Amino acid sequence: MITRFAPSPTGPLHLGHAYAALVAHDMARAAGGAFLLRIEDIDRARSKPEWEAQIYDDLRWLGISWDGEVMRQSDRLPAYRATLEKLWADGLLYACHCTRRDIEAAVTAPQEGAPLGPDGIIYPGTCRLKGAPKPGEPLPKAALRLRMDLAACTCSFEETGPAHRGTHPITPAQMTNTVGDVVLARREMGTSYHLAVVLDDAAQGITHVTRGEDLFEATQIHVTLQQLLGLPVPIYHHHGLIRDDQGKRLAKRDDARALSKYRAEGASPADIRRLVGL
Structure with a gap:
């Protein structure tokens, strides 16, 4: 362990x-x-x-x-960038220039409440086509989002925490509809929490991820990335706060x-x- x-x-x-x-x-x-x-x-x-x-x-x-x-x-910015460059070359990322206000304005029927996922408002895909990579185009200096419709898989993870103990399945429909195109790199950071934590856990050989239950919903994102990148999937243990x-x-x-x-x-x-x- x-x-x-x-x-x-x-x-x-x-x-x-x-x-x-x-x-x-x-x-x-x-x-x-x-x-x-x-x-x-x-x-x-x-x-x-x-x-x-x-x-x-x-x-x-x-x-x-x-x-x-x-x-x-x-110290690991080169590792994050190498992964982003591969995902970009594979057509799994796109550049996004939307502000939070832009996203809120683009959500259908905001008066009824914007659809929320682990990262807040589920991104409506505004930049998915216009921000897509062109052949040979280098990684842009912009926020980079994951094409969840192309990246999601049918998989699962094991949870040993008290509130969610058991096996949790993940489906492409679930990830597309309730999570959306998450940010894998913020312009000012060169990565994001989701990408960094997945690559770092793999680099350190973490077998059991222990963390607060507030991050339970984010685990489906991390397992999706682990499957996409061919990384081991740890056992997860989300404890109380x-x-x-x-x-x-x-x-x-x-x-x-x-x-x-x-x-x-x-x-x-x-x-x-x-x-x-x-």
């Missing part, structure tokens, strides 16, 4: 991060496996060295150790629940485990 924790250095780790890291770490250690660390720093505008340093410090304080070298997404007093998922802005604050107030790693239900 190989698990991983993949935080973004865009703010302090909070109780939700601690829970996610401990779940992945404890699962791997209980199985005699490996626990890996990855820094998801593709958002260069928001990623800061001081936050990355704080991540390492907080994890060590929690008693979490990782195996091997830390992977940093900013740590929420605030109003029931909202914790975010980076929840500094009141930052691990550094608990540490400054004298909390111990055992206290943190109790706070997150471990």
